[in-house]
Amino acid sequence: MDTASGLTYAVLGTGALGGYYGACLQKAGLEVHYLLRSDFDLVQRQGLVIESPDGDFALPQVNAYRRSPDMPRCDVVIVALKTTQNHLLPDLLPPVVKDDGVVLVLQNGLGVEAEAAAIAGPERVLGGLCFLCSNKVGPGRIRHLDYKKISMGEYSAAGEAVGITDRMRRIAADFERADIPIELAEDLVLARWKKLMWNIPFNGLSVVLNATTQDMMANPDARSLAEALMEEVMKGAAAQGRAIAPEFVQTMLDHTAKMKPYRTSMKIDYDEKRPLEVEAMYGNPLRAAQAVGARLPQIQTLYQQLRFLDAQNRGL
Amino acid sequence: MDTASGLTYAVLGTGALGGYYGACLQKAGLEVHYLLRSDFDLVQRQGLVIESPDGDFALPQVNAYRRSPDMPRCDVVIVALKTTQNHLLPDLLPPVVKDDGVVLVLQNGLGVEAEAAAIAGPERVLGGLCFLCSNKVGPGRIRHLDYKKISMGEYSAAGEAVGITDRMRRIAADFERADIPIELAEDLVLARWKKLMWNIPFNGLSVVLNATTQDMMANPDARSLAEALMEEVMKGAAAQGRAIAPEFVQTMLDHTAKMKPYRTSMKIDYDEKRPLEVEAMYGNPLRAAQAVGARLPQIQTLYQQLRFLDAQNRGL
Numbered sequence: 001m002d003t004a005s006g007l008t009y010a011v012l013g014t015g016a017l018g019g020y021y022g023a024c025l026q027k028a029g030l031e032v033h034y035l036l037r038s039d040f041d042l043v044q045r046q047g048l049v050i051e052s053p054d055g056d057f058a059l060p061q062v063n064a065y066r067r068s069p070d071m072p073r074c075d076v077v078i079v080a081l082k083t084t085q086n087h088l089l090p091d092l093l094p095p096v097v098k099d100d101g102v103v104l105v106l107q108n109g110l111g112v113e114a115e116a117a118a119i120a121g122p123e124r125v126l127g128g129l130c131f132l133c134s135n136k137v138g139p140g141r142i143r144h145l146d147y148k149k150i151s152m153g154e155y156s157a158a159g160e161a162v163g164i165t166d167r168m169r170r171i172a173a174d175f176e177r178a179d180i181p182i183e184l185a186e187d188l189v190l191a192r193w194k195k196l197m198w199n200i201p202f203n204g205l206s207v208v209l210n211a212t213t214q215d216m217m218a219n220p221d222a223r224s225l226a227e228a229l230m231e232e233v234m235k236g237a238a239a240q241g242r243a244i245a246p247e248f249v250q251t252m253l254d255h256t257a258k259m260k261p262y263r264t265s266m267k268i269d270y271d272e273k274r275p276l277e278v279e280a281m282y283g284n285p286l287r288a289a290q291a292v293g294a295r296l297p298q299i300q301t302l303y304q305q306l307r308f309l310d311a312q313n314r315g316l
Numbered sequence: 317m318d319t320a321s322g323l324t325y326a327v328l329g330t331g332a333l334g335g336y337y338g339a340c341l342q343k344a345g346l347e348v349h350y351l352l353r354s355d356f357d358l359v360q361r362q363g364l365v366i367e368s369p370d371g372d373f374a375l376p377q378v379n380a381y382r383r384s385p386d387m388p389r390c391d392v393v394i395v396a397l398k399t400t401q402n403h404l405l406p407d408l409l410p411p412v413v414k415d416d417g418v419v420l421v422l423q424n425g426l427g428v429e430a431e432a433a434a435i436a437g438p439e440r441v442l443g444g445l446c447f448l449c450s451n452k453v454g455p456g457r458i459r460h461l462d463y464k465k466i467s468m469g470e471y472s473a474a475g476e477a478v479g480i481t482d483r484m485r486r487i488a489a490d491f492e493r494a495d496i497p498i499e500l501a502e503d504l505v506l507a508r509w510k511k512l513m514w515n516i517p518f519n520g521l522s523v524v525l526n527a528t529t530q531d532m533m534a535n536p537d538a539r540s541l542a543e544a545l546m547e548e549v550m551k552g553a554a555a556q557g558r559a560i561a562p563e564f565v566q567t568m569l570d571h572t573a574k575m576k577p578y579r580t581s582m583k584i585d586y587d588e589k590r591p592l593e594v595e596a597m598y599g600n601p602l603r604a605a606q607a608v609g610a611r612l613p614q615i616q617t618l619y620q621q622l623r624f625l626d627a628q629n630r631g632l
Contacts (some may be wrong), residue, residue, distance in 0.1 A: 038628060079470070166334070166435075184443065198556070205621075208524060208621060209621060209624055209625060210628075211624070211628070215628070216621075216624075219624050219627060219628075220619075221620040221623040221624045221627075222620070222624045225617065225620040225621065225624075228613075228616070228617075297544075297613040297614050297617075298613050298617045300614070301541065301544075301613075301614045301617040301618070302617070304537040304538070304540060305521075305524060305525060305537075305540040305541065307537040307539045308525055308532075308535050308537045308541075309525060310533070311535060311537075312525075312527070312535075
């Protein structure tokens with residue numbers, strides 16, 4: 001058995017995503033520190049439980065913290081909050097990053113690394129896109145359903161492709177040791193646009209149409225609308241100099257048709273009356289495209305519908 | 317007191333709209349014949365009751381029919397069905413139109429006269445747009461809430477402006493005698509596009525966003541989306557050679573902001589699980605614009621969302 005890297009990890013946001021990846025790393029022998037809010041008392045006493053098709057496991061003892069200044073400084077700080085919580089980062093992040101540490105932003109959307117970069121410095125930020133289905137089913141209890149791959153890349157303030165670095169490889173080795181497949185992305189911006197090819201149509205439409213992925217794929221109008229939205233995502237990516245092959249639309253549709261009926265993360269947030277990640281997933285891509293002269297009117301329509309529904313849903 | 321024209325009227329579809337206008341004409345002394353389905357028995361026995369801010373009135377005796385072949389041929393046949401019922405017209409219409417009679421299509425949308433024109437001949441069709449808030453509150457009982465104006469114009473198969481004709485003036489005189497304001501439109505197609513300036517944003521969004529006009533006007537995103545949709549309607553009209561002044565957008569918004577909170581006709585249909593008038597109001601304008609090379613992507617988005625919601629709503 002090979003040994004762990006010796007890197008220490010902090011997880012900001014110990015929910016369905018951060019709790020799952022943190023627990024996997026800890027189980028693989030790595031030192032992990034978890035920031036919690038509502039679940040702190042229970043997790044400090046009883047630890048974390050992961051249910052997974054890969055095998056259930058429990059970690060009765062975890063390093064749990066209620067406040068980030070109480071945490072040790074770590075080599076890799078995983079931001080696993082919802083993007084709607086990023087306004088908390090100026091308080092949460094500074095006490096927990098080592099002077100030569102890095103921040104790994106595991107969030108959906110485009111440009112979501114900007115807040116972390118403003119705090120820790122752009123040269124110390126990486127981004128990761130998680131292909132993960134998991135839910136928190138109780139305090140400290142996470143149910144992993146399907147997929148777990150992470151696509152990871154270096155952040156660049158100028159939005160350039162940075163390529164693959166040694167620290168990417170070192171972190172990837174830790175995740176792979178924890179049985180999490182990692183894809184190293186030479187161009188984080190391209191990787192993020194490619195993930196938006198799925199997220200923009202299916203997250204938004206699932207809320208507006210009150211539908212599962214299966215409902216949408218079974219209806220010619222919803223399916224064709226999803227396709228048209230994907231084509232606008234391609235247009236936005238192209239405006240930022242990122243070519244996505246047209247065949248990728250069909251790949252995504254085929255993939256979605258084969259998935260089990262799936263309630264998207266945005267639909268779960270909506271049903272739970274939590275804030276929707278509308279700016280990270282729609283507002284930022286729209287603004288990025290607009291800044292280089294690209295209009296994306298169908299995405300714009302969905303964006304404003306979602307902002308309205310989000311406000312009504314939370315009584316704003 | 318002046319006398320009625322002597323024209324006889326048939327009303328196909330004696331609901332919130334046809335029942336209201338028919339009753340007003342009958343009350344003004346005109347001969348009116350009503351086609352009914354579910355309410356036939358009760359209306360034949362008890363007649364029609366209109367509640368209205370202009371004064372309630374009852375017509376204990378009306379000429380009610382269950383089948384159109386039983387009706388006398390009339391000078392003016394008012395089509396007051398929902399457009400989703402227009403597939404019935406080949407059966408309903410022929411027995412009831414006099415040889416020199418006309419068909420007045422009082423329906424929402426664009427190109428909705430085409431079915432009647434194919435049956436009665438294009439030269440014998442007029443279209444009317446109703447600015448009317450009314451509901452059927454029980455069998456044979458209609459509540460008129462607000463507005464009642466009709467804008468009426470001659471149909472042209474080529475989509476040209478026909479101008480104002482003598483028969484328009486003659487029919488208008490009957491409606492005016494019944495205290496219904498009539499606006500004579502020289503160009504029916506322009507009048508229809510102008511009505512779509514309101515119907516396309518507010519009918520569709522009220523269903524997709526589950527919102528009243530007031531909810532939408534109070535929210536900056538919904539309001540700005542309505543505005544963008546209006547601008548696409550203007551673009552569609554322009555593509556068909558109809559100029560709508562840009563100031564009309566603001567006029568419509570101001571007008572809507574001042575209205576009482578209003579559940580649109582499409583939202584009522586949706587809530588009652590009736591078919592939505594999606595093709596008349598969205599499909600036809602989109603196809604008309606597309607035929608002359610105009611893309612309306614925001615209206616297209618709403619159209620496909622509505623088709624999906626309509627299908628789900630009725631378990632199709």
